[in-house]
Amino acid sequence: MSDTTATQSASQNHTPKSDVEIAQAHQLAPISDIAAKAGVSADALIPYGTHMAKVDVTKHPGQPKAKLVLVTGVSPTPAGEGKSTVLIGLTDALSLLGHNAMVALREPSLGPVMGIKGGAAGGGYAQVVPMEDINLHFTGDFHATTSANNTLAALIDNHIHQGNELGIDPRRVTWQRCLDVNDRSLRNVVTGLGGPTSGVPAQTGFTITAASEIMAILGLATDLQDLKRRLANITIGLTYDQKPVTAGDLGAEGAMAALLKQAIHPNLVQTLGGTPAFIHGGPFANIAHGCNTLLATRTAMQYADIVLTEAGFGSDLGAEKFFDIKARYGDLDVAGAVVVATVRSIKYNAGIAREELKQENVDALEQGIANLERHVDNIRKFGVTPVVALNRFDTDTPAELKWVRDWAERTGVAIAEADVWAKGGEGATELATTLLDNLTEGTSTQLYDPANGIEASIETIAREIYRADDVQYSAAALRDLKMLKDNGFDTLPVCVSKTQYSFSDDPQQLGAPEGHTLHVRNLIPRTGAGFVVALTGDVMTMPGLPKKPAANNIDVDSEGRVSGLF
Amino acid sequence: MSDTTATQSASQNHTPKSDVEIAQAHQLAPISDIAAKAGVSADALIPYGTHMAKVDVTKHPGQPKAKLVLVTGVSPTPAGEGKSTVLIGLTDALSLLGHNAMVALREPSLGPVMGIKGGAAGGGYAQVVPMEDINLHFTGDFHATTSANNTLAALIDNHIHQGNELGIDPRRVTWQRCLDVNDRSLRNVVTGLGGPTSGVPAQTGFTITAASEIMAILGLATDLQDLKRRLANITIGLTYDQKPVTAGDLGAEGAMAALLKQAIHPNLVQTLGGTPAFIHGGPFANIAHGCNTLLATRTAMQYADIVLTEAGFGSDLGAEKFFDIKARYGDLDVAGAVVVATVRSIKYNAGIAREELKQENVDALEQGIANLERHVDNIRKFGVTPVVALNRFDTDTPAELKWVRDWAERTGVAIAEADVWAKGGEGATELATTLLDNLTEGTSTQLYDPANGIEASIETIAREIYRADDVQYSAAALRDLKMLKDNGFDTLPVCVSKTQYSFSDDPQQLGAPEGHTLHVRNLIPRTGAGFVVALTGDVMTMPGLPKKPAANNIDVDSEGRVSGLF
Numbered sequence A, B: 001m002s003d004t005t006a007t008q009s010a011s012q013n014h015t016p017k018s019d020v021e022i023a024q025a026h027q028l029a030p031i032s033d034i035a036a037k038a039g040v041s042a043d044a045l046i047p048y049g050t051h052m053a054k055v056d057v058t059k060h061p062g063q064p065k066a067k068l069v070l071v072t073g074v075s076p077t078p079a080g081e082g083k084s085t086v087l088i089g090l091t092d093a094l095s096l097l098g099h100n101a102m103v104a105l106r107e108p109s110l111g112p113v114m115g116i117k118g119g120a121a122g123g124g125y126a127q128v129v130p131m132e133d134i135n136l137h138f139t140g141d142f143h144a145t146t147s148a149n150n151t152l153a154a155l156i157d158n159h160i161h162q163g164n165e166l167g168i169d170p171r172r173v174t175w176q177r178c179l180d181v182n183d184r185s186l187r188n189v190v191t192g193l194g195g196p197t198s199g200v201p202a203q204t205g206f207t208i209t210a211a212s213e214i215m216a217i218l219g220l221a222t223d224l225q226d227l228k229r230r231l232a233n234i235t236i237g238l239t240y241d242q243k244p245v246t247a248g249d250l251g252a253e254g255a256m257a258a259l260l261k262q263a264i265h266p267n268l269v270q271t272l273g274g275t276p277a278f279i280h281g282g283p284f285a286n287i288a289h290g291c292n293t294l295l296a297t298r299t300a301m302q303y304a305d306i307v308l309t310e311a312g313f314g315s316d317l318g319a320e321k322f323f324d325i326k327a328r329y330g331d332l333d334v335a336g337a338v339v340v341a342t343v344r345s346i347k348y349n350a351g352i353a354r355e356e357l358k359q360e361n362v363d364a365l366e367q368g369i370a371n372l373e374r375h376v377d378n379i380r381k382f383g384v385t386p387v388v389a390l391n392r393f394d395t396d397t398p399a400e401l402k403w404v405r406d407w408a409e410r411t412g413v414a415i416a417e418a419d420v421w422a423k424g425g426e427g428a429t430e431l432a433t434t435l436l437d438n439l440t441e442g443t444s445t446q447l448y449d450p451a452n453g454i455e456a457s458i459e460t461i462a463r464e465i466y467r468a469d470d471v472q473y474s475a476a477a478l479r480d481l482k483m484l485k486d487n488g489f490d491t492l493p494v495c496v497s498k499t500q501y502s503f504s505d506d507p508q509q510l511g512a513p514e515g516h517t518l519h520v521r522n523l524i525p526r527t528g529a530g531f532v533v534a535l536t537g538d539v540m541t542m543p544g545l546p547k548k549p550a551a552n553n554i555d556v557d558s559e560g561r562v563s564g565l566f
Helices: A006-011 A019-025 A031-038 A083-096 A131-135 A141-161 A213-220 A224-232 A253-259 A294-303 A315-330 A343-348 A362-380 A398-411 A420-437 A454-466 A475-486 B006-011 B019-025 B031-038 B083-096 B110-114 B131-135 B141-161 B213-220 B224-232 B253-259 B294-303 B315-330 B343-348 B362-380 B398-411 B420-437 B454-466 B475-486
Strands: A045-047 A053-055 A067-073 A101-105 A126-129 A168-173 A177-179 A189-191 A202-204 A206-208 A235-239 A244-246 A267-271 A276-279 A306-314 A334-341 A386-391 A414-418 A468-473 A494-497 A516-520 A522-526 A531-535 B045-047 B053-055 B067-073 B101-105 B126-129 B168-173 B177-179 B189-191 B202-204 B206-208 B235-239 B244-246 B267-271 B276-279 B306-314 B334-341 B386-391 B414-418 B468-473 B494-497 B516-520 B522-526 B531-535
Touching: A019 A126, A019 A131, A031 A045, A031 A053, A031 A267, A031 A276, A053 A267, A067 A083, A067 A315, A067 A362, A083 A101, A083 A126, A083 A267, A083 A306, A083 A334, A083 A386, A083 A414, A083 A420, A101 A294, A126 A131, A126 A420, A141 A168, A141 A177, A141 A213, A141 A235, A141 A253, A141 B110, A141 B141, A168 A202, A177 B177, A213 A224, A213 A315, A224 A253, A276 A294, A294 A306, A294 A315, A306 A315, A315 A334, A315 A362, A315 A454, A315 A494, A334 A362, A334 A420, A343 A362, A343 A398, A362 A386, A362 A398, A386 A398, A386 A420, A398 A414, A414 A420, A454 A468, A454 A475, A454 A494, A454 A516, A454 A531, A468 A475, A475 A522, B019 B126, B019 B131, B031 B045, B031 B053, B031 B267, B031 B276, B053 B267, B067 B083, B067 B315, B067 B362, B083 B101, B083 B126, B083 B267, B083 B306, B083 B334, B083 B386, B083 B414, B083 B420, B101 B294, B126 B131, B126 B420, B141 B168, B141 B177, B141 B213, B141 B235, B141 B253, B168 B202, B213 B224, B213 B315, B224 B253, B276 B294, B294 B306, B294 B315, B306 B315, B315 B334, B315 B362, B315 B454, B315 B494, B334 B362, B334 B420, B343 B362, B343 B398, B362 B386, B362 B398, B386 B398, B386 B420, B398 B414, B414 B420, B454 B468, B454 B475, B454 B494, B454 B516, B454 B531, B468 B475, B475 B522
Parallel strands: A067 A306, A067 A334, A101 A276, A101 A306, A177 A206, A334 A386, A386 A414, A468 A516, A494 A531, B067 B306, B067 B334, B101 B276, B101 B306, B177 B206, B334 B386, B386 B414, B468 B516, B494 B531
Antiparallel strands: A045 A053, A126 A267, A168 A235, A189 A202, A189 B189, A235 A244, A267 A276, A522 A531, B045 B053, B126 B267, B168 B235, B189 B202, B235 B244, B267 B276, B522 B531
16 A cells, blocks of 8 residues: 555546545444455454554465465556555455455554555555554554564664673664654654763664564564564674674564564454455565565465455566565566556656646557556566556546547457446456466476575566666665675575656656666665665655645544544 | 552462463453443453443443542552552452442553553453453553644644744643653753754653653543543743744644543453453643543442542542542542552651561551551541551561551541452451441542642642651742743642652652752643642652662563563
8 A cells, every 4th residue: 555546646636535534434244254255264363443454374284275366566656556556456356256265465554654655555445454553553564563663763773882792783773763753853863862871872764664674574574483483583793893783693482473463463453344454564665565465465365365465666666576575585476567557657758747647638648658568578577477557547538548448449458447436346347358368387486596686586587577777786785795605695585675756766757767777875784674775865764745735634533433534 | 559469469479470470260251241341331342352441421322420549549659559559359259249349540651660660450350351462562542642732732843834923932841752661861862953944943852651741631531522522721832022922823633532542431341350340541640630531530439339439649649639630520430449558668667678668667667657647647637548458478577567557547537458469359458348337428528629729739738748847949940930020820729749758848858858948940831731830859750760670570471461560
């Protein structure tokens, strides 16, 4: 749920109701009924109120059986193209057609809810509910992640303060604190001031919780023991003689795992169509892999016949990481993929200004379609047949829609329109049928073999997915590379952090750029999560609030009814 | 639950089991059974798993009917005298005697669980369960408080960053961020570094979540509307022309209240004796009032015939604040009071060194008893008849126990021994009977009328409770006093922050000091909570971790079973 649908709801006039009003007007089924429908036994259900639950992963050791469909998107406009909304509506459509379909999605992050977004659980008549609770704390997974992250930070600083037996270089501690709040003032801080009883001064910072390595670890762990192993493997910094120090060296993994013992269980809720939905985990889509947890996906796949899951941003970011990191670690076969596009995103990729996207412009479609074609082509490289979902907006014109349909027919791309914001599952039955017609089995692959070394992995992604001619490493990246090789970290999969607005590392290069150079600035070992982050640009890991924060509109009445989420 | 019982369990050898082992060996009743036993209707129950629930305060608008008993203590040893443990065991004893008794207690803070304590939910066979979950996140109330606190901090800094329309003086922002972690490095920090896009630099700090004014507000709010009103009244700092700025000026109260919409509902769990227990809220006992929430107390009083609740530290701190702040705001009649003492605390108040407290010393009892006498006398000033609970330790000798019993008979003080750590409710039946014999109705009072001004309130407490001859204000306190008067804050009740080790403001003056001078260093308006904090010494609002943190012993196995909490 990385992308907002606010623009969609603002630009469409299907209804004057806000997302939260639509959600609150809906009569939810008790979560015990949803669990029964899903086939989750009562003893595995951990209720959180009457409409949310966790499913105890220690209590249903079955094997995944469902066909798995990945929902991804084109290079987006700044407002996003509604991937989560389409995913939810499409799954409801599959349910309407009689399939045992389920949703697996990321959890919203609280910080952005208070910033611009005001909520992130789908939109219109394609939402997961109870949306207020999903957006506000949910079952506490983000807070547990924050706790585990900051307990480790406290243990590190305490170790240094209490004599520093491990010889940790305070200047080379890379572990940061985190909070699930949009607070730019926490990006760069100095801690440990106040004299010798109040710690050792350090220049550091806070990330938003979604950017914590703990969130990435929670996303990839296969069970509690695997979680603990990964937590122990976290590299927190270097010693004075430049050796990596791990969370395990500090004896921190047991307490962190205990703090995450409930967070590891996937959360079960429902869509407005009454479809079971697993909403669990929320790692960043640039410095992490950007998908819901592996455990949620696998749990949904145990109970459903078809599971729809999402990866952040487009085929170049979320989808590539989904196949090369999550599917690799989770041994997942991907049966199909949906590429969510909009008429306005195609025009945007032709370089049309945001304020002109509402005006009919068929020429711009002709120029911008190369972006969608590239994403479609990229998905095929992973052995999966892509289906394009054209997410409808009121401003789309008949001529524009016809042009896109003609393009698809001409190029042999499976396509269907989706109108789920206004119509829910009913707005995606054609898309559902098209998807079902294009599912495969056992054909999905990864792009590279990490055993060949991280330079080879990056080179393969750059050539095959980004269509770059060259990869250049900064001096710092070369130093990082040496450190990775010295410590045996260079055969981990790579997680490229790159702008979502371009296939290249330059957000201005829209459309389908070729022959560019990928610039690697830094290589950061995430030895707990099990990948190396390759930074190719500035990454903002702590957002700020806008001049008029969404928080100012959020309210709650005397019965506990929340307003101002949209 | 401010005091640990670890020393008790370490010094006693009733059983080799740790608290968490005792708790885990216990067969818990489903929370729905506990709720039914308590009389809570199913529609008001919000389950969190099978053994914890919240009780929706909007769904049972009944009136409190139970007799309310306050459990307080003597001036403690550094290890604490086991107030919570006695309270839990005594309530179980009342249940055994056929009474409809319930517990109302504070929630443990997570930071100290990772530090020295390793857990805080009673001890031995007098615990509330499930103790692992109560100690680790529980139902998320502390995290919600952290979120609300830090959302306000982000809104303040964002307001200044985005043009500062209100003219907030960045140097005079008193609102701090918080985290529920013991992290001394966060006491004094500089935020907002990194240049003009990353905020305005500020010298500030983090408190532990229990010290946040939001926690105090949650503790005193009577419903969601009252919560919102109090949140809006928070003073966050001053403008350039020294006018108070409130959270309401920033439009922050709606979002904060929405973040607290679940946290406001009291949590229901059970004791090892199967007695319903409301565990809710956890404000500091020095810079705040140190009791569980008013809503939890009132909710328990609706369902029970007798409710036992605790206030942090002794009669001079927790009990005084309980009567003068919580009972005043909540219109509570207090029917009885239990003063928890130990043989070793009496000896400690005679100046006996900690390492010698295990040795028999009747002379020391004669010298130290003045402390207990003073606490007993203080309780009487609030119109309530105190009962002394002598919490038993293995090191108590027959001669010592006899001396204390003789003292009680000689002075007409009601007393009974409690052996609840080893025996649960069975160890406190005599205490229960003694308590029942000493309950009154409609006699409890407050000590002062805040309308007479804060100097009069402080003077009354100092004279009547601390037995000081004089109150002196520092230059800073006099400036604060002017500010309070200028803004009409000087008729709020006072919350004195003072050492718990002495009736005076000097922790070295044990026993029952008289004729001393109370030094007021600062007066801090907590206009949201509705009191003024009078600082009389250094207050540590962010603890640190010890050299060997409890976190290093905490672990979780593959089934989610936690170890290392005690």
